[in-house]
Amino acid sequence: MARVKYLFIYLLLQSVLEFTYGQPQVKFFRDDYKYLENTRSFYKVHTIQRTWENAKRRCAMEGASLFYPEDQNEADVVLTHLNETQPSYPWILIGISSKLAKGVFKTIDGLSVRQVYNKWGPGEPNDAGGDEDCVILRRDGTLNDDKCSKKHPFICKKTLASLKWNEQCNVPYMDYKYNEALGRCYKFHLNPLNWKDAIDACDSEHAYLAIINSQNEADYLVNITAEAPKDKVKGLYLRGAVHLGFSYDPSENGWRTNTGETLDGAGYAVWGNNQPDGGEDEQCGSMFYNGHLNDISCEVQKCFFICERENELLNILSERFGE
Template sequence: MSWFSYLLFISFVFYGSYGQRENKFFRKDYHYLESVESFYKIQTIPRSWQVAKQICEWEGATLFYPENEVEANAVLGYVKEAQGYNHFWIGISSLLAKGVFETIDGLSLLDVYNKWATGEPNDGGGEEDCVVLNKEGSMNDDGCWKKHPYICKKTLAFLEWNTACKMPYPDYKYNKELGRCYKFHLSPKNWTEAYTICSSELSFLAVIESQAEADFLQQLTSLAPKDNIPGNYLRGAVHLGYHNRNGNGWRTIKGTPLENSGYSRWGGGQPDGGDLERCGTMFYNGQLNDIACDRRCFFICENDDVDVNNFDDRFADIS
């Protein structure tokens, strides 16, 4: 089979949204509430409002806000049962216009749940533009820079499912020969951000373990519509899952020494950055290159959990 025909084959992703809706499953770390037909995840590590919103989006969800009193009561009941936090960020802010509070999708508070605590919002200190919800169901404005727990939400009606890759991310492409799925990210990030985003998508920064995999990632990179992406980032290379961040030699993110990983073909003169370049990339030609970890690049995520003949375990832990 030619590379062209093969890539056409692997780039066609089958995803059956309706089947997953019937199973009422999104991710193992999200809890389904039947009364409001949505999935929720209590994020226990406090974050600023903006970071909380970003993490929810990376997971394919949104920062939760109550659409009505029914949803507020359902989620607060789950929060009290599961964790008991006193308050958490919700997807409401006045960041676009001071004092004009709207949801993350631009809805007026007149159209959603709108129960403020007594005397709120008060814009304390002139810097309270984001909103928390307490366990009693009252809203309060607070400084967006403060760190609070938060909740991510995925609505059942908007669930899409990638059957070939056994995950809720349709953009991943299945490679039949390698038995793995990959996604080329067109939003340049530094190495740590790329690592985090892949993890948020139930995947990891791609690790090359054979010449065949290197050839495929080179082709994937070649076909990606990347040439007109604006911004300040390093062109000509993509972040991959290997590094020398601890100074003990180049290793994959799986802990394997790079020379034992199955592929360690460096580009000419590489690695050449010493202590200044401790993170790993791949040149567009498939060869490896070291880079400063804070340099922004495109990146590739990989998911190996794609046994399409046995995926009942994905329906576990959804009660």
Template structure:
């Protein structure tokens, strides 16, 4: 135990000294760019989402759906946008009149009159009576648009709001470092199917937990005990957690890391390695820590895992 404690102190020291996630390093995530003049990090998503979906993706990344606070920020972001994604003509921003028809406000409750509000001529016009969300165009104009329509979108993280999980070397504070495995984990208690769970983990720059040894299985069995004490709504399979392995078409069982699954029978429920089952193509872990297979459409809780990266990155690209 003393040795493990020393190891944790050593990792904290190393990451505190060299971590690229501190504010003075001006780093948030590898897929975000920092704009010096606005003191913020930005990302244009080119996988289209509805407005609500865009808001959710930004939140999963630890950011929020962007809106320009003022003309200076709008100009800076549009200049950056023209550099990184010049072929994207418009994107959802964090403004809507969903709460009260005709009163546009930001995702954090500011009236649109208090922030950048250069509307395109004739807008907002609520075409067909269902345009309650807002696009920012590359021209700098705002336009109301259907919330259920899919579009590109921009996420933002302000430098002032940046916090850092030193032990896990990431901005996601919900991850817990394990002294036993040297990895970080997060228990998600919103039931999803396997594919949705996999997407959430990847969005958080981690992956569904890959369990290759008894030590890790025992740790995760204990780590997930709290789930049994929670009142979680929804129709889902209790007592299991999605895990990071699956059987793709015409391929053998493999982990989400692209490696073969563990052949150690003691890790598997009833000591049975997975077999061919056209209805069960995804991986799971029982609350006991034993591995099993499950229908990919089954909804359950899940565990995301991240290997701790102690290496620093090179200089990030800044935009003035």
């Protein structure tokens, strides 16, 4: 009987995910992306202006890529969308640059600009000042080279053909893993960031920096930390700690999770020896690899981090069937 019940739940879940959520059949990627049928792709106009490198990085964080027009049709479709949503923008950054070889403009995929969209404005590219290695797309559909250090609006793109869907976690990111006992999904990030940037990275994946609510959850985070291939990651970052979603709240004179609970109220307040010990210099949260809590700088130290996401649909089904 139990097997029949679980089979029913699985089939129901599959059906709902297929026809309600983000499967390619219903053409959904993320709720902040717009699907355009004429190009069979999803787009997000970013109004917070960034440099070319930061725009490229932001799109990658969202599981997408910095947009560039592949042909005249895509340029027309996207510019029409831009005009309808952000009519005041005269241009946007696009994923074409000559950063690797001066004067040789290639896409972020390594294609020559001649293989995609090669409609330059009059006299462009002119490399004014000798440092115009990135490209903007003007509202009139022409390209212009510009400084990579300048901040501009930009668009991220995800093709329908490249979309894969994590059905267990209901996200377009296959590296989130569902833990049935905890009813949540987790991802261990191997790209060390500071605490504030880790918050942003989780948010870009429609998740949040992990919050420990029980000893069982702490044990699970310790386990996925131990299993992560951390030793293969090179560079300067703090070994031995992983960012988590809590920080010191001066107005409350205590540590609180990013959802506003005290650590005791959230269900886990096991600090490491002599922690917290950083005072005003360390007002954000992490855990040692053994699961004990640790205070850390919010902006200075880069660490690995864990994102957490609740799958509301799975939780509803679990509650419904008393599991």
